Amino acid sequence: MIKTPTTTFEQSAEQLAKSLATNDIAAIAMVFHPLGTTETLEQLERLNTIDRALAYRTLPKDRAVEVFERLDASLQADLVAGLQEKDVSEVFAELSPDDRVALLDELPASVANRLILGLDERQRALTSTVLGYPQGAVGRYMSPEFVITHPEMSVGETLERVRAQLDDAESVYTIMVTDAGRCLKGVVSLRDLMRAEPVERVQDIMKKPISVEATSDVEEAARYCADAKVLVLPIVDAEDRLVGILTVDDALQVLEDAESEDAARSGGTEPLRRPYLATPVRSIVRARVVWLLVLALGATLTVQVIGAFEATLEAQVVLSLFIPLLIGTGGNTGNQAATTITRALALGDVRPRDVFKVFVREVRVGALLGLLLGTLGFVIAGLAFEVSIGLVIGLTLLGVCTMAASIGGLMPLLGKAVRADPAVFSNPFISTFVDAAGLIIYFLIATSVLGL
Amino acid sequence: MIKTPTTTFEQSAEQLAKSLATNDIAAIAMVFHPLGTTETLEQLERLNTIDRALAYRTLPKDRAVEVFERLDASLQADLVAGLQEKDVSEVFAELSPDDRVALLDELPASVANRLILGLDERQRALTSTVLGYPQGAVGRYMSPEFVITHPEMSVGETLERVRAQLDDAESVYTIMVTDAGRCLKGVVSLRDLMRAEPVERVQDIMKKPISVEATSDVEEAARYCADAKVLVLPIVDAEDRLVGILTVDDALQVLEDAESEDAARSGGTEPLRRPYLATPVRSIVRARVVWLLVLALGATLTVQVIGAFEATLEAQVVLSLFIPLLIGTGGNTGNQAATTITRALALGDVRPRDVFKVFVREVRVGALLGLLLGTLGFVIAGLAFEVSIGLVIGLTLLGVCTMAASIGGLMPLLGKAVRADPAVFSNPFISTFVDAAGLIIYFLIATSVLGL
Known part of the structure; x- marks a missing residue:
């Protein structure tokens, strides 16, 4: 039904198990070679901790970062233990600040501190902004990298700003409009910017923003983002100053995790922190007893x-x-x-x-x-x-x-x-x-x- | 916690109830005036069928369409019964083809047919494409309006195409790349297009597409879209020809509805088709007995x-x-x-x-x-x-x-x-x-x- 341009999931899983059993690095790499990021993830999630680290190390560099970014934070932490310090800091630097914070929460303090010290100054500052919010607050899940414009700016100038930040910003499709004091005044979509004349003022095409305070419950904020059908939800502080954005894909992840948790708890069990087949029997017992x-x-x-x-x-x-x-x-x-x-x-x-x-x-x-x-x-x-x-x-x-x-x-x-x-x-x-x-x-x- | 620039939810609800009790149209309109689309929706969903139609009619035209679009199909159908034929066809023409199909499923055949006949030719064709797929298939939820480019086209030409379709396409942030036979060859993000030189070929910057067949189960497709963290999932036919796109907000809606259904069924009750307080007691009994x-x-x-x-x-x-x-x-x-x-x-x-x-x-x-x-x-x-x-x-x-x-x-x-x-x-x-x-x-x- 769902199309993947490769062999079936079961065939890959079987080959992978065989190659891991014989410690055949080249064969492991061959299994992953034709797979997309999603398929690679699905295979990795089913392995035990040691096999996962072994298999992960066969991935080419850029693919490795992509895969790491999308692993659950608990599995990321497992991986870190099985990788070389140098590999870890490289991947860590590539993560976005919110993903970085989720991983830090899972790591022993000594490892976490070493990783933070390895970041450049700008990234360290961005990470600590996110780290500053309590667990469970949307501030922990927001991205502090976004494009800002101002109400009196022209559409053309704003588009220039978007172009300048194509590499860094978490999302370039919704641009935040703030006043001189960083207070959120509106949002404007890239679509509306492209539709407008370059000389028009942002204030004439911007929309009234909906926003959420950074200390709000993340699940509530994620559901709000989903209900409002926006790609990006602005996050503000108590004085309505913009501090970050929550993107719809992060909101989706939050909702999915919350759903897992709710489903587990309403069935009378604690949620498992790892995929079922990768969870040891004693952890399952502990979650239920x-x-x-x-x-x-x-x-x-x-x-x-x-x-x-x-x-x-x-x-x-x-x-x-x-x-x-x-x-x-x-x-x-x-x-x-x-x-x-x-x-x-x-x-x-x-x-x-x-x-x-x-x-x-x-x-x-x-x-x-x-x-x-x-x-x-x-x-x-x-x-x-x-x-x-x-x-x-x-x-x-x-x-x-x-x-x-x-x-x-x-x-x-x-x-x-x-x-x-x-x-x-x-x-x-x-x-x-x-x-x-x-x-x-x-x-x-x-x-x-x-x-x- | 969540910021809305208005009175509280409870205050609005109270005022609304009072105005409805006295049939004071002006007062009802006043309640909705300061509310955003989301808040308006939340208020409307809590009303009974008759009050909802009454309240809805007080909304200004453009707000009315926005609100209607985001109502559940079952509530839309209720509303249709309480509105004038002319109002209904106007709103109906504004809906996107996938939303239109969801509403049609809820309406009596005679009303549905009259509404389809009222559409212009292009919209009628788009609607019947979506109507052609079985219920529960992702084809029913896809949008047939999207931007297409080709591998050998330049980035500049592609950006021109995007600009030409800013008003119609469901999403302009992910552009589909197809060959002459409409077969899906790749996807390219607007961000990557803006980053590239205008003379570059699309084939050099496009990404390998992930796609889903139009007859696939919609819930499976929606989860796939969420897991892959894409804004748009291409939908293809059995010969890999592009027929539509599923946007992340539609995927989210599908997942939320599925979650409601699963939660209800695993609690041993049929899901309610309307919000709890808007459901008559006998319907709740029927869902459980x-x-x-x-x-x-x-x-x-x-x-x-x-x-x-x-x-x-x-x-x-x-x-x-x-x-x-x-x-x-x-x-x-x-x-x-x-x-x-x-x-x-x-x-x-x-x-x-x-x-x-x-x-x-x-x-x-x-x-x-x-x-x-x-x-x-x-x-x-x-x-x-x-x-x-x-x-x-x-x-x-x-x-x-x-x-x-x-x-x-x-x-x-x-x-x-x-x-x-x-x-x-x-x-x-x-x-x-x-x-x-x-x-x-x-x-x-x-x-x-x-x-x-």
Whole structure:
């Protein structure tokens, strides 16, 4: 489907494995020779740390820099350990300041300091601008190299400035317009500059800028960049002075990483820092075990609830048959609500202040779902067992669905309010609180309907 | 944090609600007057269908087109119903062909046909090119308006072509290089063109193109565009002839929609077609009820398994205390594995052919997790109840975690192999099969250890 002018991915992977096994440097180089940067990356990401360093060293110089730039920072740090000091400083100098900072975060302090000292003065200054912002702030991900013009400048002069910075600027397709005090006044696209007459003033064709403060959360800024469909998002300081730009490809990378993290956490595991096949088994275990323990400890609540109703169960063992089904349905209903609200929060469709609206909606949704499932449960369980059991199951489903949907819908909002990740915050609550509350509803309804 | 030169979101929303309640058109227009396109969109998305049409009509013409372009196709279709025929055809003519096709898919056939007939000939031809590809294919999302040059052309001539198409082309920052037969030969960036001498040939500065076939899955193509960090991805037909381009902002939109869909489905609900607060309660119920029913019906398997061991439970009611904890832990372990593998598949870190590698890894991960949790379970349950119960719980946790991780890891791969969505495919399997299998493991271990 997707066209690459080469052998298939699997063929290359096989050849590469064979060449690595025999330590055949020339053969390794041959495998990479016909591949593009993206394919080279995909192959490298699947190798273990030692093989990756070995394979990387066979790449020609310019390709090596391109590949290095696009590796995850954690894999870059692995590579640095396997390369010669000289190779590293050369590649390091080629990175853009934001990529450099991401790598520095991954390296031991001694290596990091040596690398910074190896930079020329200008690059060192640019790097430390970016380094100055806290982790997770968009300032860390911005590029401090961009083209500036001024409102009273002419289109022709501005185009000259663009031409002078074709090599250095991170993006030349959106030009920042600032006043004498570096305050952001507008943006103008290269397309509009080319369309205008050279004597026109920039202020007559520039657009109102949207911008983000450098201390803002990077994920929020990246989503803003994506939603606004701009190639470049200006980053300003508290006084509205331009300090950098976030390009759409960096925004995309941020969103993809955030998506990986969210997907992992909402599945109850820490995100892996390396591609799956390149992650040691013990790291995978480490990423999962804490969550599993927390959830298992939370689940001891259900042991206690059932223990409290042990007499009821002894009188009617048949009640234990429905435990997994009932708490499963509660969990599913809660997850549905939490998933919907988490996503709506991420997209800005729902805000924390909408908490009451969300609650009312989810109570209604949960009650309707409970009515449908409860009626069905009443009929099926009533036929298969007896009418009184059917009544218990039906009423419990109604109660559990209403409770689960409303709790599930509120949890992400509560998570957001206490500044936790909504997806992460919801999961343990739903699988412990909703389970335990569901069991209590079940046994209370059972004891009163069955007269136990 | 994010700077907008206006009143806060909440203030605008409040004012808007007030003005809509009193049908005060002038006041509504006032609310939108200071807002940018993004803020206007955010406000409109929160309204119900009728209020949205009313509010939209107060926007000035050029702003209206901009806003319309960026609305979801389903909301566009809602709007069309509330607007005058003339307004609609004007806006429709302004849309780019790919956006036009997305809207057409949402409209009743009669409205769609009338709108197509209202287009001029060139736009009608461009629209039908895009309409010719199946839904879900990248051809549906591409733009057929782009700048073309040829390898033997000079840089100066190419820049002339760019200037001539500044108004029409979807992107002018990446220029397609084709031969006389429209076959894609390379791409050249406007930056490189500006850097080169006007007499240089395009073939000396063009880059090797990466491209995607028009019938390819759009999500795959969008991710490819994002991974390759290109502003524009060329789309070709089976004979490598250029037919369109996918721009990075359209790719971003595709990825965001796909993310919403995946998040919804892996949470066991159909994605909502409209923003949460703009979706009627009965639509939310409809999006959730089918999944809930399927999962509840699947869970009747657990009723049968427990029913088969009812005698065991009657002899030892204490065993029922641990049912939620054990199947919960199994479900969590399975979900962790499924989440990790689903994500690794999406990122291309794991391929369906790696199934055996994944299985071996997940068995090891599951066994290790089971060993840790099982030991803990043995100690705690042994102390709280008796040693034999502790042994049952410990061994069951070992067995359940190993089983759940391996099944959970395989499911997304199996889903991918049968061309189902890995996230959707895994969920019902894990919550029914893993639950039932876990219960069987539990009762078998219990009967043999306790000698029942």
